[in-house]
Amino acid sequence: MGTKRATPKTHGESRTKVAAASKLDDSQKGGIAFPIVGMGASAGGLEAFEQFFRQVPPDCGLAFVLVQHLDPSHASILNEILQRSTTMPVVEAQDQMKVAPNSVYVIPPNRDLAILHGVLQLSLPEQPRGHRMPIDAFLRSLAEDQGEKAIGIVLSGTGTDGTLGLRAILGAGGMTLVQEPATAKYDGMPSSAIRAGYATQILPVDKMAAALQAGKRTLSICDETPSKPAATGTLNRILMLLRSRSGHDFSGYKKSTIGRRIVRRMAQQNIEDMEIYARYLKEHPAEVKALFKELLINVTSFFRDAEAFAVLKAEILPKLFADKHEGDAFRVWVTGCATGEEAYSIAILLREFMDGTQQEYKVQLYATDLDDDAIAIARAGVYPANIAQDVTPEHLRRFFVKEEDGYRVKKEIREMVVFAVQNVIKDPPFTKLDLLSCRNLMIYLEPELQDRLILAFHYALRPGGVLFLSPSESIGNHSEQFTVLNRKWKLYQAIHDATSVPAMRARGLSWVASSDGKAPEKVTQKSKETNFAEFAKRLLLQSAPASVVTDMKGNILYVHGDTGKYLRPAPGQATLNVIDMAREGLQLELRLAIQAGSRGTPTLSRELPVKSNGDFYLATFNVRPMQDVGNGYLLVSFQDISKAPPAKSKRRQPAPKPGELRRIEELERELAHTRENLQSTVEEQQASNEELKSTNEEMQSTNEELQSTNEELETSKEELQSVNEELVTVNAELQAKIEQLNDMQNDMKNLLDNINVGTVFLNEHLVIRRFTREAARIYRLVAFDVGRPLVDIKSDLEGDDLLDRAQAVLETLVPYEREARTADGTWYLVRIQPYRTLDNVIEGVVLTFTDISKRVAAEAEVREAKKFAEAIVDTVREPLVVLDASLKVISASRPFYRFFRVSPEETVGRVLYALGNNQWDTPSMRELLENILRSSASFDDVEVDAVFQGIGPKKMRLNARRIMGAGDSAMETQPLILVAMEEVIYPQVSTSGNGEQQDGQQVR
Template sequence: MNNKVDLSTEIVPSYYIGIGASAGGLEALAEFFDNLPPETDAAYIVVQHLSPDFKSMMPELLAKHTNMPIFPVEDGVWVRPNCIYLMPPRKNMLLAEGKLLISDQMPANHPHMPIDIFFRALAEDQQHKAIGVILSGTGSDGTRGIKAIKESGGLIIVQEPNSAKFDGMPISAYKTGLADLSLPPSEMGDSILRFIRHPSISGERSQIKSTNGIEDDILDEIFKLLKQQSSINFSHYKASTVARRIERRLGVNQLESLEDYRRLLLESPRELQILSRELLIGVTRFFRDEEAFSILNTQVIPDIIENSLDSREGLRIWVAGCSSGEEAYSLAILFDEHLRSKGLDIPVKIFATDVDEEAIANASSGVYSADIIQDVSLERLERYFDRKETTYCVKPKVRQMVIFAVHNMIDDPPFSNINMVCCRNVLIYFQHATQKKVLSSLYFSLKTSGYLFLGTSESLGDLQTHFESVNERARIFVKISNARIPLGTHPPSLSYTSSNPESRVMSPVTRVLRAMKGNNGPRSGIVSVLQRLVEEYVPDCIVLNESFDAIHVYGDVSKYTKGIRHGKVSNNIKDIIIDDLSVAVSTALYRAEKNNSDVFYKDVTVGDISQNPVYIDLSVLVVSDSDQANAARHYLLQFVNQKEEIQKDTSNKKISFDVSEQSRQRIIDLENELIKKQEHLQVTIEELETTNEELQSANEELMSANEELQSTNEELQSVNEELYTVNSEYQQKIIELTEANEDLDSVVNATNIGIIFLDDQLAIRRYTSYATNYINVRESDIGRPFHHISHDLSYEDFFSDILKVSGNRVEIERSCSTDIGHEILVRLIPFQSIDEESESGVLITLTDITRQKNTEKSLKNTHDKMLSYFTTSGRPNKLLEYIGNISLLVIDDEELDLANICQLLKKIPGRKYTVFTAQTIDSAVEIINQNTIDLCLVDYMMGDYSAKDFVAELNAQEISVPIVILSGYPENGLDASFLRTQVFDFLSKDELNSQLLKRSIDYVLERRNLQSVFEEIGIE
């Protein structure tokens, strides 16, 4: 295993690939790394379900399938490219800022999910640079983790279930619909490399950010296709979000241009559905963000319930963008817990909406996989869920509290009279204008003192003044204003249409009148009269909002205001009113705002007093949108020229305007305000100074700690180098030891020898399976004293001999039998490890010698029988009696050779033979069938036939006659397999003589005769 990697430089991997595997994962991992292209510049972190009691051999096993360095993870290790990291057993692993952190697994009553834990940390730390791979395994670990990776924009690859030895984890991940690719492990490596090197993914070329007019049109067509498929207008989404998702799909499908992808969308409804689902990003879980839900549980929900005790309509909650429903059910559980603890019976309606019909359908079923045990406590699981095989189903009581519906928060009207709106991690995907529109809808939905629960990255924007923060970190706000903020789809009304002061516009009177009269209604004559009266008698006036910005003008006020000047244009009254009226107007507005009552000034001078001054009456009328105390207000600033005054008498309310007096009063008011502002500023400065001192102190501590860490880092670097050297040596020894151990196991298993290892206390350390045939030992007996174990051997001194061997270090060998008659050789051998200080023990070997014993007995029995037969039967005389009755058949197609052989037979002294001759195989067989033939002398080659054909014919007719081959060929040139059949001897014609024939005939007959003797005395 090669673990060489440059630790001196901090090279960041291009991608971080998390690989989750369980049962059967070793084969999948081996196949994955066997086919992985070299130098991908990515890091591979393997997370497995490992037994806490078993030392993993994964580094050694994987080293045979890859040349990349393999590292068992240590806490705080930097992740580097082209390296493999293995999670240790009994640990959970996280990734933070490019470092792997490990922690002990907490004891729990439910299964650990280390893959889910790591995948979530991987998604949070690396975002779109995360790739999740799910390989063979049982259960559902990794399913929730890939949801987090998908939400962050990462890639998900799942092993094709048919190729997995255990398909539980791949199927569970595939059913989520989040898998980008489903492949066998052998094809994953090439797909990953093509994805991370695709120009749109690597950043070499962006297909969206550098769009031209043509590509803008293509994007519009893609949006139209999406709207046809899902009825959602994704053009409201942030351009960066849409671009990132489309470019990601370009990388997954290995396409080069937007036009190619548009064609794919037209041809593949599935790809269109995948893109729509990715843009919706429907990922959530139960009690997501524990800190935020804890604040809801302790502060918000109790307050909502307390404020609704007298409400007849009960509690109304709106979960906008509910996705698969976990958040809605989480709120239902919290409300039910509080109501049950207080014994209250208040109806709760939770409106859970989403634009995705499929997500709403899944949420309505209320069925969730077993991995929710990571987010829901055991108590809540038991109270609010029913277990059905491998799933959990929400109980009817909770399900009835939630009403699911398809709803588009951008285009559809909002709900009303809501106590709390939960809209988390949805707004961040909308464009700014769409965010403002949706927030206005949420604001409209809430009751006064209603709560708004947003995602961690979302803000209120321009509506911040209408809410008060309950917890800024958790993004929980309470509505404190009842000001009317029209929705973006409503027509303009008497209130402003935007929270931006510069865009607030008052509707003209003519439009209001048109709205009142309708089209050609019966009251059109009266409305015309009212319009004429407004034109004739309404004085010149400016309508101001609460910020004193001019939002509408009636009449001609040009002589009281300034013209447009260079620079930034402002419609605030202090910037547009002429200098002669600035004191009077500011004083009147201040008093009207402070006292919330109308103010009337008379004899206000406009122009130079020494020449021809103009005197006007100035009034400020306060107009409230409703009778509520916090209703929005407008101010009507009226100007009436005393020479042209035609209005009702208000002299009893008018105050003669004294410039000096009003100026002094205004100065006093401004000074009082200034004093208050200065006091407030001083308090703020003191708080900032205190905070600054604390920050300086903390900064000094951090600098000191940083210096210590740098020093420690240098020491750790040195130690790490030493550990690396030692580790390399150990890795090599492990490889050698593993190979030697495998060879030893193979040898032991092949010898069929039972072996038992006893330690110095004579307790069982290890044994081979063959030993269980004679010693009644089981796996659970490891560590038990050997004398507790029974056996089937007739060996009375077994245990005492073991004690002798252990004490005296001598070797004892005994032969004994078993209860079923087997003969066993038992050897007791003392042993001690190479390390003299290590414990010594006894090695017991059990060898079955039953076969050897039986062979020994059989040989002895045969020897005795032979000896007895030849001693008592007079065997030497029988051959002489048999010699005169020999019938020979000579077979040769050559007449000269045939005559020569017969002549040699006649010359043998002391022997008389009855000789039959034949020149063909058929005639020879006929002679044998008609006569008793003791021996055949056969020529090997007879024309087109040979002695092999003759033997075959004899075998076919089941005739057994001993044969001697006569041939002109050497013996080594003949068929060896043929010579091992009925052929007893071989004679060369070139060396043939009477004496040789005699010896051969006697040898064959004696051998044949011995076979009959063996049969006679019962020897096989």
């Protein structure tokens, strides 16, 4: 069972804080009641972010933290750009900023981001540019801090950043979303996460908002543990179905863990009732497999808890190897290995230890897991490039090979580990172990099952063997069976006694207790019979001929019995090849037999004289292919027949003839010559071998140099790729800014063109920066005049002193305004104001020209009309006065001033009632005038008696009319009252001398 939880790779102070947070339980993690969404993107991520936030409602109840690959030397405007796509506040993250719902936080440039207790932690990056994985670092810290409330999203980008972060979130019980690669501008990061199998859902960006809302509902369901009897019964039925279909029993897992993962599968199938989901499982076998994979928590990392591995290497391994000799076996078992990172980490430590002590041991490292897919990944030994966050550069160089998609563990390390599928709960354990690693497996199990596993691990360890647990686990109540070696990192040494196996049998472990329930006596009797069979096998093996097992090239892999009569160490460089080690008389035939055996043809009972200890013996050998083991092995066995018969006693031989002597001499000379030639050939061969060896060493040196150069090029490639991603991000931001500026420029152009105001922008040297088309009517401007001093261009204004005025405005910052006329008679209102930037910096002046010709003409017409009206009024002999709505005198005729003997200063602007000695202030007069204002009525021939100052009592006849002003101002459009006055003179009666009455004249 892969049950590894990744530790976040953070930096500086944040690393310590997040490590402390990983030890908190769910009730202490941040106190956050809402889910936090970590979003990662690289090249092409800006468009994806904008598209995403257009679909997210502002009251979604989620918090979003955005991590993008940014240029460390360039200020980011990502938050400003994204603010246009959402009404939620978008802010740049700051250190110690608490995360709030319905808010968006953006990582600043050249910072690493983590989260602790719901508070953002910023730190300076430790990794060089091109090796940073900021998305992985934040998502892993988010998984540790928020657990099942963490949500991870990976969007467009190149590389593999984000893959390990999503794995950590899945392991913590959270939710992961990945952008559909076909919709991503760059599909590297989404494809990496999908290939690794860490995507809960694969969706287009515009569909993710709905998935998040569904995930939020899932989290609320997960918070409700199945405590009711009905819910518990349904959960048990699901577990029984899983056991019957997959053969694995999850009833010993913690119900909270099982419940959360079942609900997560329910959410993906849009099912909210567990009873309905149980029926759905029965009807869909594929969903049973998917649920089984969901329950397997395949989360791990290389050298997780680096300090724990440092203690293991420095303190534990020397103790374990202290009583071993070179060539002894060292047995290790890694349970719940997931995708193999921890197993390879231990193998690397063992390799370093053996290199450091310059001693070789036979390492037998077994790594097991319940997930066959994870075991397949572990066997391949290929991991994404972002493992560089967990593996030191020295380890990467020595034990990994850089490939296009990441890193592959070198063959020498892969061959040290044997991976297998195993259920640690019910399958028998490996035994006689020196080291057993089980980290973050038991935290998902119920206490009873944890207790059984501790006993099983104790049984598997040899006396003095070491058990390696995670900081969250312990040995429970079995302190009498273990000695604590390191309490912080949970390293224990096994203590064995006679009660170990009975205690395990009492706990009901299936591979210890009798499976058929037979009595102990029968089991003991069967055990004795089995031991007798083993004894017989050992006797048969002892009587077997001396044999060796070789590969198809004759390299010895295993030796049985005494082969000293047939094989001996070959002179020169040490070798284990059976042909080179064969004694005199065996080499040629043995070579032919091995060649035949490699083709599948056995060689049986081949008799040959073999020289041993200076004498010859007759012996037979057999070469058989071992087809039952594999196609690559041969069994070579040797057996004596008898000693070669001694040579017969020499008889007296006749003397050789002269011809025979000459022939013997010739043969001896030929033999001597042949020996010399052979010796010369052997020397030349040796020289050639030395030259080849030297050349090979040079080639190896060159290969190492090329490998070093290749690593440097790979590093440069990664840095260039990182820079390219950052440039793409900056380019996207700038492109968005350019589009925004284009829109603003279009708006400004249309604004200036439609207000019909001529405008000229000048810099601090009075050089033209920009102008509108209306300005070309005052200055003869064309497009290429931009950049020319305005002094070079003559205007049509009369009295052209604008440049002097502009220079004064630039120096004093006091705006200037006046009216001016062009040669063709057009009037303009000229304004000169300082040009201020957004930072309140003066960078020139702005000249505006507003056409006021119509207003000037209207004012002239009004003046003429006024003069004409005044001339008419002054011609009338009756006194006339014009009153406004408040009965103030606006104007009066000359006869008025002459009749009442007043001046304009004493009259205009004063209320009618206050003129003179208030002779007009009578109730009847007030009523008449106010009635005219209210109803537009008029009155005629109203006589008024009053005593006027300076002229005495008079009777005046009044005529009044309401008139409206003809102007545009408020004063000119208000109602006015025209009052005409005439003096009433009655005829005088006189008596003539003749006594007749005569009429007198009426004087006005």
